[in-house]
Amino acid sequence: xxxxxxxxxxxxxxxxxxxxxxxxxxxxxxxxxxxxxxxxxxxxxxxxxxxxxxxxxxxxxxxxxxxxxxxxxxxxxxxxxxxxxxxxxxxxxxxxxxxxxxxxxxxxxxxxxxxxxxxxxxxxxxxxxxxxxxxxxxxxxxxxxxxxxxxxxxxx
Amino acid sequence: xxxxxxxxxxxxxxxxxxxxxxxxxxxxxxxxxxxxxxxxxxxxxxxxxxxxxxxxxxxxxxxxxxxxxxxxxxxxxxxxxxxxx
Numbered sequence: 001x002x003x004x005x006x007x008x009x010x011x012x013x014x015x016x017x018x019x020x021x022x023x024x025x026x027x028x029x030x031x032x033x034x035x036x037x038x039x040x041x042x043x044x045x046x047x048x049x050x051x052x053x054x055x056x057x058x059x060x061x062x063x064x065x066x067x068x069x070x071x072x073x074x075x076x077x078x079x080x081x082x083x084x085x086x087x088x089x090x091x092x093x094x095x096x097x098x099x100x101x102x103x104x105x106x107x108x109x110x111x112x113x114x115x116x117x118x119x120x121x122x123x124x125x126x127x128x129x130x131x132x133x134x135x136x137x138x139x140x141x142x143x144x145x146x147x148x149x150x151x152x153x154x155x156x
Numbered sequence: 157x158x159x160x161x162x163x164x165x166x167x168x169x170x171x172x173x174x175x176x177x178x179x180x181x182x183x184x185x186x187x188x189x190x191x192x193x194x195x196x197x198x199x200x201x202x203x204x205x206x207x208x209x210x211x212x213x214x215x216x217x218x219x220x221x222x223x224x225x226x227x228x229x230x231x232x233x234x235x236x237x238x239x240x241x
Contacts, residue, residue, distance in 0.1 A: 034241050050240065053164055053233060056217035081240065093241050113241060119219065121233075122240025123165030134166040137210075137237030 001069060003061035003079040005052055010080045010094055019078050019096050026075055030105035032095045032113050038088035040135070043128045048135075050083045050092070053121040057081075064115045068097070071111065071151065072104040079112060081122065111148050118145040157182075157228040159190075163204075164235035167211060170204045180226065187213050188222040190232065210237055 012033060020026050038045055065077045080094040095112050099105040124135040162175040184190055191213075195205035205211065213220045214233045226232065 051165060052240070053162070053214075053217075053235070056214055056233065059217050060219075117241040118238065120240050121164065121214070121235060121238055123236065124239045125165075134169075134236065135239040137239050 001062070001065050001077055003058055003065060003081075005054075005057055005061075005081050005083055007082065007084045009082070009091060012091075012094060015078060015080065015094060016096055019076050019098055023075065023098070025100060026098045027100045028098070028102040028105040030097045030099075030102065030109040032093075032109055033091055034093040034113075036086050036088050036090045036092055040126060043130070045088060046127045046129075047085060047087045048124050048126040049085055049132075051123045051125070052081075052083050057121050060120045061116065064112055064119065067115070068108040068112050071148075072099070072108045073101075074099040074104050074108045077108065077112065079116065081116075081120070083122070114141070114145040114148065117141040159226060159229065160231045161194075162231065162233040164233060165239075166236045167204055167234050171200055184226070186222065186226055187215065187220055187224045187232070190226055191222070204234075211235070212237060 012031065016029055016031065020029065036048060061079050061081070065079060068074065068077055075098045078096045082092055086092060095109050097105045097109040118141050125132050126135055157180050159178050159180055160175065161178050163171045163173065168174055180190060180193060184193055191205055194201050211234050215224050215226065216231050
């Protein structure tokens with residue numbers, strides 16, 4: 001289990017290979033990659049700045065990953081989140097989960113992203129033609145995270 | 157008692173500072189009391205901590221609530237709802 005917050009881009013293939021470590025118990029790898037789009041709420045976006053709370057952000061991500069491991073039978077998980085200046089097409093976030101079977105890997109990967117979106121301290125400020133603006137939290141993200149509230153047992 | 161306050165995102169811009177040391181009076185023992193004292197300072201602080209504004213809080217890097225206790229030397233952070241990922 002590991003989490004990283006970094007300025008640098010990441011290599012998805014290398015990250016997956018490092019997480020698998022040629023472990024023959026791994027029968028499934030689920031991954032999610034978040035990317036910077038060139039439009040948001042109807043406005044063209046030329047770039048964004050991602051801010052975090054050093055220390056708490058890593059602690060928060062580690063807690064989310066630990067909770068995923070408690071809820072599902074997975075072998076390992078990785079979260080890499082970038083901060084600083086990003087442009088459209090750039091990679092923002094990577095979540096990788098390994099497990100014996102796909103059900104737990106898919107679910108844990110989605111759970112980690114849903115919790116990251118609503119709990120991990122990151123803030124986006126995007127640049128538009130009208131100037132820079134802070135990105136507000138979305139109600140749909142809260143709803144996505146709440147889906148997991150009742151699911152406390154280890155299910156597939 | 158003396159505590160350390162940090163501001164992030166929109167709140168850091170509204171306050172105009174990334175953080176500050178703050179002397180909390182004896183009456184205030186939790187986040188609710190701290191918020192009230194910050195709002196009572198007036199100026200940018202009154203605007204940033206006005207009633208009804210969505211301001212999240214952490215105490216020693218754990219998400220906290222209005223009834224979370226605040227103690228000498230604590231690191232308290234205030235920030236808007238998160239928007240990562």
